[in-house]
Amino acid sequence: MNSFWNGKRRFVALLMFLAGVFVALEVPPVIPFIQLPGEKFPEGFDIPFTGIRWTNTMVGSVIVWVVLLLFVVYVSRRRPKDGNEAPPGGFYYLFEVLFEGLMGFVGGIAGGRHFRVIFNMFMTIFLVVLMANWMELVPGVDTIGFIHPHVKEKYDAEKDEYKLVTTDGYEIYQGFLGISYVNGQCNWISPADEAAADEAALASADAARLAAMDEQAVKAAYARYQAAHNGHGDEHAAETTAEADEASAAYDEVLAARVAEKQARADRGCHTGVATAPWQDGYEPYDKTKAKGISLHPDPSSEEAKLVPWVVLPFVRVPSTDLNMTLTIALISFVMIQYIGFKALGIGYLTKFFNFGTLFKSPLGGIDVAVGLLELIGDFAKILSFSFRLLGNIFAGSILLFVMSFLIPILPWPFFILEFFVGVIQALVFALLTAIFMNLATISHHHDDDHDHDEAH
């Protein structure tokens, strides 16, 4: 490894850095529109024979399974048939190191009669969660996808009609290589909001003019005007004009701020909802009937596209950022914990939860019952804590990567390294806790010989 990076090959790092600079300049980074549930694909992307629409986290899980399957096929083909054969080398060694290391690790924690079941469960969960977590480091995940308009159909009960509701989003442009990009510099503002802002600017400009030339000042000016007409010099007339100028300057100043705001938006290449403002010539108020005619999927290059906000719907999203995936693995782990409990202790496993045996025998029997019920609740709480721990960590991690890629688009590497380790630790914690709880379930509540058997190892 060291020899690879010595000498001339260091230019690879420089090239990557330059590519980062180029891409950051050519395609300005965007803060993605963050959604907690997995995003549904557009119509027509159903899972065959089910009628269920694909979500991008489902695509992520399918990729995880396919990668793991290939991994299994590779390793089982490369495995030496007997000890005398030469080791195949390469990637296979990595697997052996991982396998043997973790086998010793789990053996130290749960090395008992049920070691094989526990270790199978541990390794499966570890590999699945690890692959799922590491997906957030792959370029293109969470960033490449359908560009789709962020509009929803909403039923208006009062008028008994459906209308399109627009929410947050960005404008789009056709850029580098003719691909449509979401424009991170232009938050989408609805034409109606834009028109309302124009009207508000006009109203506040009027208010400013009135403030500069309030009623008393008008009266005084009129008096001076009268006096001037009655023959005493032109000085007062000049004063009146100055006052009127001041009022109109105040009016212009407020409007200029709004004009500058619109100009700044236009300079960044963004649309403004209405081409002109009410105080300019050729003012066209926004036509509300237009909004009803917008199709849910307009052509990105059409004029209609300017009337709706756009967001990216990634093809692939990290599966562990979807509660469905984490909850599923948590349920599997919960079921396996109960299964191995029953397998090891038989029906007696239930005395862990419903411990009425000592109720009338010992003075503290009531406490045993309460402790058993607490254990029952605690077992169900495991589902919650397993699923939320993984979801929270990985979802927060991917938001961290989004934000850091937005703030420092050319140097977000340290955070990718951080997320690399978070992915390993979370996978390890998930699998390890499952192994430990499974081991605990096999140990009898009463200190009988089964317990001693486990201790012996």
Next chain:
Amino acid sequence: MDPQSTIILGKAIGAGLAMIGAAGGGIGIGLAVGGAVQAMGRNPDHTPTIQTNMILGVAFAEAVAIYALVVSLIILFVLS
């Protein structure tokens, strides 16, 4: 203030308040790791055992902070 701004204000304050819960997790993790490092310093031979138990303890303490995080994420991104 218009209703939209009020909603955003409420969401931001709510999410911020929810994250106070993370303080407990932070204290817990600090105590656990501090104790583990001391133990490892005094007893380097038992490092693997201590490390395993430390990671477990940290995971449990962290879970509580993560609940707070999930609540605040739900407030921010799911409520509308």
